[in-house]
Amino acid sequence: MEREALQALFPQMVEDRRYLHRHPELSFMERETSAFVEKRLRKLGIDTAAGIGGFGVVGKIRGTKPGKTVALRADMDALPIQDEKACEYASQIPGVMHACGHDGHTATLLAVAEYYGKRKHELAGEIRLIFQPAEEVCPGGAASMIEAGALDGVDVIYGVHLWTPIPAGTAGSAPGPLMASTDEFFIDIKGRGGHGGMPHKTIDSVLAGSALVLQLQSVVSRSVDPLNPAVLTIGSIQGGTAQNVIADRCRLAGTVRCFDEETRELIRARIHELAAGTADAYGAQAEIDYTAGYPCLVNDAAEFERFYRTAASEAGLIRELSAKIMPAEDFAYYLRKVPGCFMLVGAGNPGKGIVHPHHHPKFDIDENAMLHAAALLIAMADSYFADAEDLAE
Structure with missing residues (x-):
């Protein structure tokens, strides 16, 4: 890796990231971001x-010699959050901000594109650049990009997430499961409304819904093997409009996170059983809308070992073995198709006041993390190409 050449790209990374931070776009609405990326790549x-799988953009850098194809991915979408930072690059779009670092991911991959674009003559193979829309909202953008052919001919894929829970200068990953699957559900409890002073004439949907919330808390603690991490969260309960009216309908909304398909299906079945049984116990009915979201993100063991070798020796980072984390990532879909590794690159820095978690209205990153992320992606790609050439000889 030519470190000086990569360092020279850092000011452009910062400029690109700050432009994107000022002009965020929500999932499935990344029209201008996509155009920005396309223009830069063509230049x-x-x-x-x-227009790949929506607003996705794919760039191909082909070397002068044949070889393997390495894909690198960045996501581009923002979140429906009001930016509360006091800085010159704060979001200019009310109620929308890059609160998860995707602006940094895009800026990083644009720099990697420029780095490899100037070195086509050195490549034995292809660098595939995948700029993906809609990571934040199911069904996500990865599956549609795969369906549109973004992974055709790809041998391996790498991705990074700028991650503020760990400090800048570090990077972490793990072999096998790293990030959880994510499902969401909505349960409508249907009762019979009436006067708050005459409850015996009603079927109280809020009472039944409240009982169901308590019952659902037993799923993980009493139905799931304690050695299998899992989360079932009820994030919303809505019912009623007035203090003296018994509501005829109550809605619960929640999410499920876990790391294996057997546990995932067990929890889904228990939610259906408890919803029907609890509603019936109160004379009500339950209707369930359950959506399976992203699968568990599972890193290839050999590609994790590549990360563990190169993160320190080639990218100059402090490497960590990451614990499993419950946030989900649709990068999981790519890893179901080809081997690869997803890596967390430290972006926190208390000395700079960068301490807020992802999806927080004051979220920010240590921008030096983009340089670290670019170095890691290049190190992984170069290592893969080198191994491929060795095998070919």
Whole structure:
């Protein structure tokens, strides 16, 4: 890796990240972000296709010699959160901000594109650049990009997430399961409304819904193997409009996170059983809308070992073995198709006041983390190409 050449790209990374931070776009609405990326890639002379699986953009940098194809991915979407930071690059779009670092991911991959674009003559193979929309909202953008051919011919894929829970200068990953699957559900409890002073004439949907919330808390603690991490959270309960009216309908909304399909299906079945049984016990009915979201993100063991070798020796980072985390990522879909590794790159820095968690209205990153992320992606790609050449000889 030519470290000085990569360092020279850092000011452009910062400029790109700050522009994108000022102009965030929500999932499935990344029209201007997509156009920004496409324009930059074409300016660099990179073979580029836009409108892939929605607002996705794919760039291809082909070397002068044949070889393997390495895909690198960045996500581009923002979140429906009001930016509360006091800085010159704060979001200019009311109620929308990059509160998860995707602006940094995009800026990082644009820098990597420029780095490899100037080194086509050194490549034996292809670098595939995947700029993905809609990571934040199911069904996500990864599956649609795969369906549109973004992974065709790809041998391995790498991705990074700028991660403020760990300090800048570090990077972490793990072999096998790293990030949880994510499902969401909505349960409508249907009762019979009436006067608050005459409860015996009603079927209280709020009472039945409240009982169901308590019952659902037993699923993980009493139905799931304690050695299998899992989360079932009720994030919303809505019912009624007035203090003296018994509501005829109550809605619960929640999420399920876990790391294996057997546990995932067990929890789903128990939710259906408890919803029907609890509602019936109160004379009500339950209707369930259950959506399976992203699968568990599972890193390839050999590619994790590549990360563990190169993070320190080639990218100059402090490497960590990450614990499993419950947030989900649709990068999981890519890893179901080809081997690869997803890596967490430290972006927190208490000395700079960068301490807020992801999805927080004051979220920010230590921008030096983008340089670290770019170095890691390049190190992983270079290592893969080198191993492929060795095997070919």
